[in-house]
Every structure is written in structure tokens, then in C-alpha cells.
Amino acid sequence: MSFQVCFLDRRTGTKIKVSVANSEEEFRNTTVEELKRKLLSEDSRYKHCGLYCNHKLLFHDRTLGSHGIKHNDIIVTEPPMRPQSLSSEDECEGEFISRTKSMEKLTLSM
Incomplete structure (x- = not known):
């Protein structure tokens, strides 16, 4: 069985x-x-x-x-909770942005 x-x-x-x-x-x-x-x-x-x-x-x-x-x-x-996108350009259907990557983008935009 x-x-x-x-x-x-x-x-x-x-x-x-x-x-x-x-x-x-x-x-x-x-x-x-x-x-x-x-x-x-x-x-x-x-x-x-x-x-x-x-x-x-x-x-x-x-x-x-x-x-x-x-x-x-x-x-x-x-599905996993997706982090908030920093801008609409960053959002791709089905793409998961890691916290590290999103923090790097946030740092670069300051």
C-alpha cells in the first residue's frame, strides 16, 4: 500500500x-x-x-x-509573504526579492 x-x-x-x-x-x-x-x-x-x-x-x-x-x-x-517592492519597476510577476537585495536597493536609492 x-x-x-x-x-x-x-x-x-x-x-x-x-x-x-x-x-x-x-x-x-x-x-x-x-x-x-x-x-x-x-x-x-x-x-x-x-x-x-x-x-x-x-x-x-x-x-x-x-x-x-x-x-x-x-x-x-x-505562497511566501513577498516583501514590499521599493518601486513598481522592481516588481516582476512571480519574482521573490530577498530582504538583503531589497535593503541594498533601499541603501542605493538614498
Whole structure:
């Protein structure tokens, strides 16, 4: 039996089923980081997303079992909070500006 979770992209409503493990023990011991890598193999748009289950943020270094996640549970993906753009010229669709980069731009504009 394959143990799976269903990812729900809150922005688009898209659902993706991902096989996580072949046994319940392996499923419970899978870290959120490992789960996210499996999601990324399905779709790279989720590289910087947050993962939530039952309205609680999933921590990357913890296991699915420690979060109480079970076979066929729904995990919601949320895009990261994007920093405020310094100007409309800096804003590109889908581009993430790091805090360091935005601080550098702010310093140069002063």
C-alpha cells in the first residue's frame, strides 16, 4: 500500500496527490522537508511555499507523525509573504526579492 497526502494550492485550487511512503512507519517518520522535496518533484513552483495542515504551520525539521498527519490528509500550500517592492519597476510577476537585495536597493536609492 502506498501512503499519500494531497496538496491543495490555496491560490489556484489545484490538488496534487503525492505518494510519500510504502509503510505507515516510513510515512510517520518522513520529515516535512522530505515531503516538500517530493512535492517539488511534481511542481517546482512550491519551492518557497509554506505548508499547513489543520490550520497549523508544518515545521521542516519535524516528522509527519509529530504533526499528526495521516494517510490521505490534505496539506495546504501557501505562497511566501513577498516583501514590499521599493518601486513598481522592481516588481516582476512571480519574482521573490530577498530582504538583503531589497535593503541594498533601499541603501542605493538614498
